[in-house]
Structures are given as C-alpha cells and as structure tokens.
Amino acid sequence: MSRSTPFNTILRRAGLPAVAIILMGFFAYSAVLGPNGVLVYGDYKRQLETKKAELAKLEAQRAQLRNRVALLKQSGADPDMVDELTRKKLNVVHPDEVIVTLD
Template sequence: MSRKSTVSSILRSAGMPAVALISMAFFGYYAVLGPNGAMAHPEVKQQLEARQAEYQRLDKQRADLKNRVDLLDPEGADPDLVEELARKKLNVARPDEVIVPLK
C-alpha cells in the first residue's frame, strides 16, 4: 500500500510541472515555427510588401474613378468627357478623324 501511495504522490507532485512544461513547449514551438512565428517573418514581410503595392495600385485606380465621377457631375459636367463617352457609346466619328482598327 505504501508503494502505491508513493507512486501516486510522485505523479501528483509532478503533474502540474509536467503540464506547465508541455504547454510552454507547445506555445514556444508556435512562437518560433508557427505560421506567424519568428521563422515566418521574411514570408510575412514579403506578403505585406505585395499587399501594400496592391493597395497603392487600387488607391490610384479609386482616385482616377473618383475624378471621372466628379467630372460627370450633373451640375457641371466636363464637356470633353461627356463628348468622349457619348462618341464611344454611339460609335460615332467625325469626318476628319482617322480610325485605326486594333486586332
């Protein structure tokens, strides 16, 4: 009986430190080798640069579209833009213009 109680007391006293070591090893592994860990830093940095370049491209495109929308304001539309859009939609050309077909 005393042998069983010594084994159970050893397991009880070693249980909490074992759980703590296992959890520290688990979180340490993911801190170093996980998808957002220290070893993944160059890849994350490269993805960030790619996303920033895409954001700048989309921001420029948004600014261009906003400018076109502002030029088409019903209160004071830009006559050149209105003419360009109408001619493009109606497929109309002036007599003095040369049309170059693109393949």
C-alpha cells in the same frame, strides 16, 4: 493499508513537472514555428509590402475615376468628355473622322 511502490512515488512526484515541461515546450514551439511565430514574420513583411504596392495602385486608379466623375457632373459637364464617352459607348463615328485611341 496500501503500500505505494517506488515507481508510483516517482510517477506522482514527476507528474506535475512533466506536464509543465510539456506545456512550455508546446508554447515555445508555437512561438517559433506556429502560424504567428517568429519564422513566419518575414513572410508577413513581404506580403505587407506587396499589399502596400497594390493599395497605391488602386488609390491612383480611384483618383482617376474620381476625376472622371467630377468631369461628368450635371452642373458643369465637360463637353469633350461627354462627347468622347458617347461616341465610345454608342459606337457613333462619322465616315470622315479618324479615331486615335490612347489606350
């Protein structure tokens, strides 16, 4: 017959609550300081605002490109747009013309 010492008895009784407290501490730490914790929330909000501003800028650029594509459709291309693009790409200019860039 083995007799348990008071130390072993205390260890057996306190083992499960100690493990539970350690797990709760880990989850509390993760909730506050983890990668998706409360303290990181403000940084996520700042990143979201930055990305929204970037998205608005890209959508405006996309609308401009969509408009230029619509002007170049085969069914009814805008002659001025076609002339501008041809001269820009082919670098064709008459000696008596003056080029004014708007960029």
